[in-house]
Amino acid sequence: MGFPTHRMRRLRRHPTLRRMVSETRLAVDDLILPLFVCPGEGVKTEISSMPGNHHLSVDRVVDEAREVADLGIPAVILFGLPETKDPEGSEGWSMDAPVQRAVAAIKQALPDLMVLTDVCMCEYTSHGHCGVLDGHELLNDPTLELLTRAAVSHARAGADMVAPSDMMDGRVAAIRAGLDAEGFDQVAIMAYAAKYSSAFYGPFREAADSAPAFGDRKAYQMDPANADEALREIALDIDEGADIVMVKPALPYLDILRAAHDSFDVPLAAYNVSGEFAMVHAAAQRGWIDGEAVMMELLLSIRRAGAKMILTYFARDAARVLARH
Ligand code: PBG
Numbered sequence: 001m002g003f004p005t006h007r008m009r010r011l012r013r014h015p016t017l018r019r020m021v022s023e024t025r026l027a028v029d030d031l032i033l034p035l036f037v038c039p040g041e042g043v044k045t046e047i048s049s050m051p052g053n054h055h056l057s058v059d060r061v062v063d064e065a066r067e068v069a070d071l072g073i074p075a076v077i078l079f080g081l082p083e084t085k086d087p088e089g090s091e092g093w094s095m096d097a098p099v100q101r102a103v104a105a106i107k108q109a110l111p112d113l114m115v116l117t118d119v120c121m122c123e124y125t126s127h128g129h130c131g132v133l134d135g136h137e138l139l140n141d142p143t144l145e146l147l148t149r150a151a152v153s154h155a156r157a158g159a160d161m162v163a164p165s166d167m168m169d170g171r172v173a174a175i176r177a178g179l180d181a182e183g184f185d186q187v188a189i190m191a192y193a194a195k196y197s198s199a200f201y202g203p204f205r206e207a208a209d210s211a212p213a214f215g216d217r218k219a220y221q222m223d224p225a226n227a228d229e230a231l232r233e234i235a236l237d238i239d240e241g242a243d244i245v246m247v248k249p250a251l252p253y254l255d256i257l258r259a260a261h262d263s264f265d266v267p268l269a270a271y272n273v274s275g276e277f278a279m280v281h282a283a284a285q286r287g288w289i290d291g292e293a294v295m296m297e298l299l300l301s302i303r304r305a306g307a308k309m310i311l312t313y314f315a316r317d318a319a320r321v322l323a324r325h
Contacts, residue, residue, distance in 0.1 A: 024304040026296070028072040028322050032116065032269075033315035036207055037061050037098040038081040049203035049278050053313050055081065058101045065106045065113055071319040075114035077163060077311055078102055079208050082124050088132065089124030093149035095157065103157035116190060117154040119147055119164040119175070122210040129212050130166040130220065138220055143168050148178035155184040163246070165192040167220040172240035190269060191242035194230035194256055197221035200249045200275030207274065230256045231263055238266055244309070249273040251298060254305040261306025270307035272298070277313040296321060 011021050036047070036055050043057035044064075056064055061078075068076055080099030082091035091097045103115050121143065122130045131143025143166065151162040162179075164171045172191050179187050197218045205211040222229060230253075234245045245264065247256045248271035261268055280298070284291025295314050302310050312318070 024300060026300050026303050026318070026322065028319045029074055030303065030308060030310055031073050031315040031318060032075045032077055032309055032311045033068050033073055034077050034079060034118075034311060034313060035061055035064060035102075036079050036081065037102040039083045039098055047203070047207040049206060050274055050313055051281050052316065053207070055207070058098055058105055061102045062105050062109050065110055068316065069110050069113045071316060072323070073315050073319050075116055075160075076106070077116040077118055079118050080123060081209060085124055085126040087126055088146060089121035092121055092124040092146065093153040095153055100153055100157040103154060103159050107158040114160045115158065116161040116163050117151075117159045119151045119154065119162050120166045121146055121150070122166075122212070123208045127213045128210055129215075130217065131168060136215060140168050140170070144171055144174040147171050148174050151175045152178050152182050152184065155179055155182065155187040159187060161188040161190050161243075163190040163192060165195060165248075167192065167195050167217075167222070169236075170240070172237045172242050176241035188243040189241060190244040190246060191237040191240075192248055192271070193234040193237040193242060193245040194247045194253070194260070195221050196224050196249065196253065198224065198249050198252070198273070198275075200252070200273045202275050203278045204274035224252070227256055227259065231259060234260055234264060238264060242266065244269055246271055246311075247307070249276060250302045250307070250310070251276050254301060257302065257305035257307050267308050268306055269309040269311060270302045270305075272302060272310055272312035272314065274313065280314075292317070292321060 011017055038055040038057055040057045041059055044060045045055045047053050065076055078099050082097055106115050120130050122128055127133055129138050132139045147164060154162050172189055237245055244267045246269040247253050250270040250272040257270055280291055280294050283289045299318055
């Protein structure tokens with residue numbers, strides 16, 4: 001039985017009715033804002049390709065985090081720019097480095113704000129790759145030790161959750177064991193489980209000064225052609241002890257989010273990455289799209305695909321829009 005008995009428009013005719021049948025809701029509780037911590041004092045410099053996002057020194061990051069908390073956003077994820085880089089990325093596990101100091105300062109000022117840290121070596125290594133190199137090859141197993149040191153240092157500083165983004169095999173298990181051995185069995189792991197080798201990371205690499213000095217990340221990050229492989233990656237990370245799994249980027253990989261949501265029962269996160277953010281801003285600046293409406297539609301699409309949490313540079317703006325409704 002079809003038309004005229006069935007009329008799909010009946011349930012769309014009034015805003016209240018539309019609210020009642022709405023299948024997906026975006027809430028401020030779903031948002032996680034990335035922040036970039038840099039050396040120095042009193043620094044707040046806008047990142048040109050990411051309007052509204054800044055390089056912040058430790059003293060300024062606390063002010064920023066307070067604004068975030070006041071907006072009702074439950075969490076931030078910190079990325080660090082080191083003072084100096086070396087082949088091993090040793091500032092990655094220094095308790096005096098910007099991220100470790102920022103974690104401690106934020107948790108002291110705002111104990112109810114959840115502080116996550118990105119665990120990777122690429123911001124810290126002089127060659128910009130995500131671990132230990134032998135010539136042009138990135139070595140998997142020796143990198144695990146460095147990642148574990150970094151994760152433990154973040155936990156020691158007070159991080160609530162660590163988020164390895166390097167894509168080495170076995171890193172979730174290594175980090176879990178390292179955290180547990182140091183008494184941090186309550187620190188959760190959000191694994192960048194299905195992280196693709198993506199051109200959408202461009203603005204971030206400029207912001208984090210983490211572009212590889214040679215080659216690319218195709219030998220460790222995933223091939224955008226692969227979907228089944230993403231499910232294997234996620235299954236392995238859950239098996240190794242991941243509390244939350246992430247798909248990254250978000251928008252070109254909504255199919256992966258949907259498949260992951262249907263296949264696994266751990267909380268699912270999506271990273272709405274820098275290039276996705278920059279494209280919306282660039283088009284909105286030209287007056288080609290309504291930036292705010294596009295932002296909300298994109299975030300909703302990520303929720304609809306199955307992600308519970310969204311790491312996004314839109315978190316502040318979206319929180320403001322949500323507070324109006
Ligand atoms: C570090 C890392 C990257 C991003 C998050 N963690 C860059 C990369 O893998 O090259 C990208 C985030 C973004 O583009 O917003 N490995």
